[in-house]
Amino acid sequence: MQDYPPRKPENPIPSVIDIAALDLWMNRGENRGERDFPVAQLLQLVLDNIPQAVFWKNRDSVYVWCNLNFAIDAGVGTPYKIIGKTDYDLAWTRDQADSYRSIDQQVMDTNTPVYQIVELQTQADGKQAWLVTNKMPLHDQNGNVIGVLGTYEDITERKEGEEALQRAHDELEMRVKERTAAEREQRNLAEALRDTAALLNSTLNLDEVLDRILTAIGRVVPHETANIILLEGDTAHVVRFRDQVGQYGMYQNLDRRFPLNELPNLVQMATTHQPMILSDTFNAVKWVTRPDTVWVRSYLGAPIETDGKVIGFINLNSAIPHFFDGLHAEHLRAFADQAATAIHNARLYKQAQELAALQERQRLARDLHDAVSQTLWTASLIADVLPTVWEEDREEGRRSLEKLQRLTRGALAEMRTLLLELRPSSLVEATLGNLMEQLAAAVMSRKKLDISVNVSGECRLPPDVQIGLYRLAQESLNNIAKHSRATQASINLECKPGYVNLQIEDNGRGFNPAEVPPDRLGLGFMRERAETLGAKLEIFSEMGRGVRISIIWDHLNRG
Numbered sequence: 001m002q003d004y005p006p007r008k009p010e011n012p013i014p015s016v017i018d019i020a021a022l023d024l025w026m027n028r029g030e031n032r033g034e035r036d037f038p039v040a041q042l043l044q045l046v047l048d049n050i051p052q053a054v055f056w057k058n059r060d061s062v063y064v065w066c067n068l069n070f071a072i073d074a075g076v077g078t079p080y081k082i083i084g085k086t087d088y089d090l091a092w093t094r095d096q097a098d099s100y101r102s103i104d105q106q107v108m109d110t111n112t113p114v115y116q117i118v119e120l121q122t123q124a125d126g127k128q129a130w131l132v133t134n135k136m137p138l139h140d141q142n143g144n145v146i147g148v149l150g151t152y153e154d155i156t157e158r159k160e161g162e163e164a165l166q167r168a169h170d171e172l173e174m175r176v177k178e179r180t181a182a183e184r185e186q187r188n189l190a191e192a193l194r195d196t197a198a199l200l201n202s203t204l205n206l207d208e209v210l211d212r213i214l215t216a217i218g219r220v221v222p223h224e225t226a227n228i229i230l231l232e233g234d235t236a237h238v239v240r241f242r243d244q245v246g247q248y249g250m251y252q253n254l255d256r257r258f259p260l261n262e263l264p265n266l267v268q269m270a271t272t273h274q275p276m277i278l279s280d281t282f283n284a285v286k287w288v289t290r291p292d293t294v295w296v297r298s299y300l301g302a303p304i305e306t307d308g309k310v311i312g313f314i315n316l317n318s319a320i321p322h323f324f325d326g327l328h329a330e331h332l333r334a335f336a337d338q339a340a341t342a343i344h345n346a347r348l349y350k351q352a353q354e355l356a357a358l359q360e361r362q363r364l365a366r367d368l369h370d371a372v373s374q375t376l377w378t379a380s381l382i383a384d385v386l387p388t389v390w391e392e393d394r395e396e397g398r399r400s401l402e403k404l405q406r407l408t409r410g411a412l413a414e415m416r417t418l419l420l421e422l423r424p425s426s427l428v429e430a431t432l433g434n435l436m437e438q439l440a441a442a443v444m445s446r447k448k449l450d451i452s453v454n455v456s457g458e459c460r461l462p463p464d465v466q467i468g469l470y471r472l473a474q475e476s477l478n479n480i481a482k483h484s485r486a487t488q489a490s491i492n493l494e495c496k497p498g499y500v501n502l503q504i505e506d507n508g509r510g511f512n513p514a515e516v517p518p519d520r521l522g523l524g525f526m527r528e529r530a531e532t533l534g535a536k537l538e539i540f541s542e543m544g545r546g547v548r549i550s551i552i553w554d555h556l557n558r559g
Contacts, residue, residue, distance in 0.1 A: 044079070055082070056138060056149045061104045062086055064147065075124030091124040104148045107135045111145055118155075130159040191219075206346035207240070210339065213314075214242040217335050221300070221328045223316040228304075228339065229266070230312035236260045239312075263288055265301060270310045275302040275329040275336075279322045293317065300324040302336040306344045314339060375445055379407040410445015413438055427467050432459040432500070435470050436491050443477045450488050451477070457495035465553060468533040469502060475522050476504045476549050484508025484547065498555030500535075505548040510541045 047054050047067035055066035063082045071079045075091040087097035099119065107114055113136035121129050133152040137145045195216060214226050224247070228240040238256045260266055264286040269276050278284040278299040287299065296317040304312040314336050318324065382404045390397030427435065433455035440451040459466070473491065480489050486508030494501040523539065530537035535553040 048079075052151045052153050054149075054151050056147055057104060058147045059108065059145070061101045061148070073121070073123045073129075092122045096121060103133075103135060107137050107148050108145050111137050113137070121152075128156075129154050130156045204346055204349040206342060209342040209346070210240040211242075213335055213339050213342070214240055217314070217316070217332065218242070218244050220331050220335075221316060221324075223300070223318050223323075224295075225317045227315050228312060229315065230304075230343070231260065231270075231310065232257070234260050236263070236266060236313075265299065266313055269301055269303040269313060273303055273305060273310060275300065275333055277324050277326075277329055279324070282321075295319050297321040298323040300328055300332060302329065302332040304336045304340045304343065306340045311340070311343060375407050375411040379404055379411065382407070407445065410441065413441030413445055427470055428463045432461065432466055432469060432495070433493055435466075436473060436493055439470075439474055439477055440489075440491060443481050447481045449481065449486060451491065452489075453491045453493075455493045455495070459493070459495035459500060460497075461500065461553075465500075465533055465535075468529055468535070469500060469551065469553065472526055472529055472535075472537070472549075472551055473502065473504060475526055479522060480504075480506045480508065480547070484510075486546065500551075500553045502551040502553075503548065504551075505546065507546045510543050510545045510547055512543055513539060513541055 044067070048069070050067070051069070053067065053070035053073060055070045056064050058064055063085050066074070066079050066082045068079060071077060071082055073091070074082065074085075076082050076085065087100045088094065090097070092100075096119070103114060103117065106112075113134070115134045117131075117133040117135070119131055119133060121131050123129055131152040132155050133150060135148050135150045138147040138149050140146050195212070210228050214228065217223075217226060222244075224243070224245050226242045226244070227238055229236045230239050231237070235257050236259070260270065265276055265278065265288075268286055276286070276299075278287050281287040281289065281293075281296050281299055284299075289296075296319065298318045298321055300316045300318075302314050303310045304314065314332060316324070316328075316332065382400050386397060386400050386404065389400050433453075436455065437453050440453050443449060444451055461469070477489070477491075480486055484506045486506035489504070489506040492501075492503040492505075527537055530551060533553060535551055538550040539547065540550070541547040
């Protein structure tokens with residue numbers, strides 16, 4: 001194991017040793033002179049007191065000598081007991097011995113030192129020690145390689161510190177990654193909830209909102225399929241479905257209904273008002289496998305509730321067992337709350353629409369009774385007596401016939417106006433000039449009032465502007481018919497590209513605008529509608545001099 005780049009020590013042990021002097025020192029026989037012994041003792045003393053372990057071997061990797069540190073690590077006790085032993089005779093493992101001898105041979109065969117060898121050693125006390133070893137060739141006086149000299153230093157503490165530092169670094173990196181992932185997940189959740197909330201504020205189309213909710217869930221909680229079920233009493237109705245992977249949608253029926261008690265998982269959520277996780281549907285008693293769910297291995301559901309009542313569920317399915325966790329459940333519940341808001345708003349809007357439709361039907365019924373029915377009843381009476389009147393007084397009969405004609409035309413105009421109310425798209429399809437003429441004819445059929453209509457130019461207006469101007473004219477003529485006591489009125493309509501000037505005037509009794517509250521005569525309604533259109537509304541009137549209403553819409557200067 002080589003963890004450090006080899007480098008040459010600053011003060012390596014010389015690779016050329018006087019082998020004759022070494023033999024003289026090592027051999028305790030008669031060849032050793034008395035004067036050499038103290039030098040050998042001094043050398044041994046020095047070697048035994050340095051922190052490194054020192055050893056040398058002969059050409060066959062047999063130990064020749066060592067210092068005390070090496071002897072202790074090797075388990076031989078004293079240096080002189082190392083003589084004649086090999087690495088296989090010492091404390092380390094066979095693999096370690098093989099490695100040591102392999103490096104010995106490399107050094108001796110190449111006649112090249114090897115420095116900074118990082119290796120693991122099993123020592124005599126059973127300790128696993130990390131070493132940094134240096135080995136160099138030994139030469140005789142003729143330069144021949146006769147062995148290897150080695151030193152090593154125990155770096156276990158340093159190695160353990162480095163490993164601890166690396167573990168701390170890895171742990172820190174992991175925590176940073178986890179935090180980054182968590183922040184990214186929270187950001188995705190916040191963005192998905194924000195987008196859904198924005199949609200809730202922009203539309204009351206329930207199907208569109210529920211589709212968007214399922215799309216947003218897919219950004220935050222991975223899954224294969226998702227559906228939204230709404231409760232209709234004790235019946236569950238699948239109203240939305242989404243297949244994230246495009247494999248399971250063929251089995252789904254969006255209009256499917258089934259008794260709630262057929263699915264225990266839904267029953268439990270309806271009872272507890274809490275999300276539910278089924279980690280493995282194969283072993284879950286609360287799961288009923290149907291033909292379209294045989295592939296599902298894990299399930300996550302959350303109840304949709306408003307005013308403390310469960311009204312439906314959001315359900316997610318995965319083909320992987322143990323896929324969903326508590327965090328997924330928390331995120332799904334947030335979307336269930338949004339679905340509850342969307343459903344609540346849509347239902348309120350539907351109720352408002354139904355109420356508005358009812359009120360509109362009631363208004364139309366009143367108009368039919370007050371206008372068309374009365375007109376037709378009068379026309380019927382005239383028609384009944386017309387033959388007798390004609391026989392007695394042809395001039396009177398002629399006047400009755402003209403009145404009958406006026407009444408029938410007025411009734412027809414009233415019916416056309418009511419049909420426009422029943423079919424709002426007709427208000428856009430007709431021209432604004434034609435609409436003014438129909439309004440005038442309808443009013444004249446009810447009142448002895450002559451209304452002239454003058455149209456200049458052709459109006460091509462946005463639908464909301466055309467409908468708004470029609471309503472303003474309608475309200476103005478209704479006020480003339482009910483309150484003005486006028487005998488004549490006029491509608492003057494001037495149209496240019498992006499510009500409309502509508503003037504409605506009568507010769508009635510008029511009023512003092514300063515004395516009439518804003519909410520009387522529908523004036524408040526008219527001002528609000530004009531403001532919505534960006535039109536300028538002005539009312540001119542004096543007592544005894546009639547009323548003139550001016551409405552100007554200018555596309556370039558709206559408001």
